Amino acid sequence: MNYDDLTTLGIAFGLGLLVGLQRQKSDHEMAGVRTFTLISILGVLAGFLTRDYNNPFILPTLGLAIASMLLVANIIKMKKFEEADVGQTTEVAALLMFAIGAYLVVGNQTIAVLVGGMMAVLLYIKEKLHDFIENLSQKDLSAIMTLAGVSLIILPILPNKTFGPLNVLNPRSIWLMVTLIVGISVLGYFIYKVAGKKVGIISNGILGGLISSTATTVSYARKTKDSKDISKLAVFVITVASTVSLVRVLIEVGVVIPEKLGLMALPIIAEIAILTVICILLFHRINKNKSNDEMPEPSNPAQFKSALIFGLLYGAILLAVAFTKKQFGNNALYVVSIISGLTDVDAITLSLSQMIKGERLQTDLGWKLILLASLSNLVFKGVMAIMLGAKDIVKWLVSAFGIALVTGLLIIWLWPESWHL
Numbered sequence: 001m002n003y004d005d006l007t008t009l010g011i012a013f014g015l016g017l018l019v020g021l022q023r024q025k026s027d028h029e030m031a032g033v034r035t036f037t038l039i040s041i042l043g044v045l046a047g048f049l050t051r052d053y054n055n056p057f058i059l060p061t062l063g064l065a066i067a068s069m070l071l072v073a074n075i076i077k078m079k080k081f082e083e084a085d086v087g088q089t090t091e092v093a094a095l096l097m098f099a100i101g102a103y104l105v106v107g108n109q110t111i112a113v114l115v116g117g118m119m120a121v122l123l124y125i126k127e128k129l130h131d132f133i134e135n136l137s138q139k140d141l142s143a144i145m146t147l148a149g150v151s152l153i154i155l156p157i158l159p160n161k162t163f164g165p166l167n168v169l170n171p172r173s174i175w176l177m178v179t180l181i182v183g184i185s186v187l188g189y190f191i192y193k194v195a196g197k198k199v200g201i202i203s204n205g206i207l208g209g210l211i212s213s214t215a216t217t218v219s220y221a222r223k224t225k226d227s228k229d230i231s232k233l234a235v236f237v238i239t240v241a242s243t244v245s246l247v248r249v250l251i252e253v254g255v256v257i258p259e260k261l262g263l264m265a266l267p268i269i270a271e272i273a274i275l276t277v278i279c280i281l282l283f284h285r286i287n288k289n290k291s292n293d294e295m296p297e298p299s300n301p302a303q304f305k306s307a308l309i310f311g312l313l314y315g316a317i318l319l320a321v322a323f324t325k326k327q328f329g330n331n332a333l334y335v336v337s338i339i340s341g342l343t344d345v346d347a348i349t350l351s352l353s354q355m356i357k358g359e360r361l362q363t364d365l366g367w368k369l370i371l372l373a374s375l376s377n378l379v380f381k382g383v384m385a386i387m388l389g390a391k392d393i394v395k396w397l398v399s400a401f402g403i404a405l406v407t408g409l410l411i412i413w414l415w416p417e418s419w420h421l
Contacts, residue, residue, distance in 0.1 A: 019036045342380045
């Protein structure tokens with residue numbers, strides 16, 4: 001007895017039950033739990049027959065038979081009811097269920113199970129998905145289309161070759177980093193859209209760090225001008241956003257050089273831990289206020305102009321790092337890291353990570369430069385907040401960011417090379 005075939009049949013039975021359960025729960029008269037389970041099993045049997053008899057016509061014949069049955073059922077439904085609700089979702093789901101059953105036999109079972117599970121989830125969230133789409137604004141649609149254009153249209157056509165001086169400019173590699181940053185920002189933006197404006201002060205900081213910690217800093221600093229009572233709250237949200245932006249840096253390093261993450265993560269995690277403790281202390285100071293302050297509406301995080309500027313900035317920093325290392329040595333890279341971090345910590349992080357990946361920069365020096373750029377960005381945001389915010393914000397911001405800055409510099413200076421994951 002072939003137990004692998006029994007396992008395949010059991011998987012098909014489970015997937016058919018899962019999808020059929022959702023369809024029957026939605027009160028669909030065309031097909032329910034029994035019909036979808038039978039269709040899934042028929043797909044498996046079609047795959048078995050095709051495989052055992054080496055006949056390529058069995059599978060498409062049975063597939064066409066199911067399609068014909070669904071077509072006849074819809075025709076009868078239209079004749080029987082004057083205002084028949086004839087959709088395509090259940091019919092397409094039934095055909096896909098047959099194909100999944102067959103693919104469990106003739107293809108990759110993992111992919112078949114993933115497709116079946118995703119189909120069940122997609123059918124389940126139908127109403128919520130429709131509501132979400134109906135509530136999309138022009139700005140939301142623009143963000144989605146820009147991300148699609150950046151990742152699905154521009155990226156595939158760019159050459160995967162190195163050009164230019166110092167042999168560091170790879171168009172596809174540069175645009176891949178643009179796609180990564182735009183994707184993270186869009187993810188944070190739509191989490192904000194789903195969660196709503198009043199998501200709590202902690203969530204405000206987390207979403208702000210995902211979308212743009214700099215924009216969050218500017219927004220909350222300006223709000224203290226209108227209401228001085230929220231100075232501590234504003235500092236808390238700004239600090240949380242800065243902490244999340246450092247987590248974002250760690251994610252970027254993990255995406256570009258996952259094999260080096262263990263050597264670089266621990267000192268960055270230590271700085272994240274310091275910032276987290278500062279956030280906890282600030283939260284206890286403001287917790288008595290029970291504030292449900294709204295997060296400011298973020299701007300479109302996926303503007304093509306911004307993506308293009310980031311790509312140019314990323315390429316320029318790649319050149320600057322390579323040129324500085326070649327002409328002045330490793331020590332001069334600290335200056336480049338500080339200056340680059342003032343404007344955009346993502347660009348310098350990805351640039352240095354690419355240098356490490358190409359073995360043009362040592363790992364121990366790389367994490368120090370990345371952390372230094374993050375601290376430089378922290379100082380830049382602190383200065384902006386002080387300039388734009390109320391006077392009451394200064395002591396809290398200087399205390400919070402001052403501790404983070406000093407401990408970060410001590411980590412860069414004193415961290416033992418043997419301490420890593």
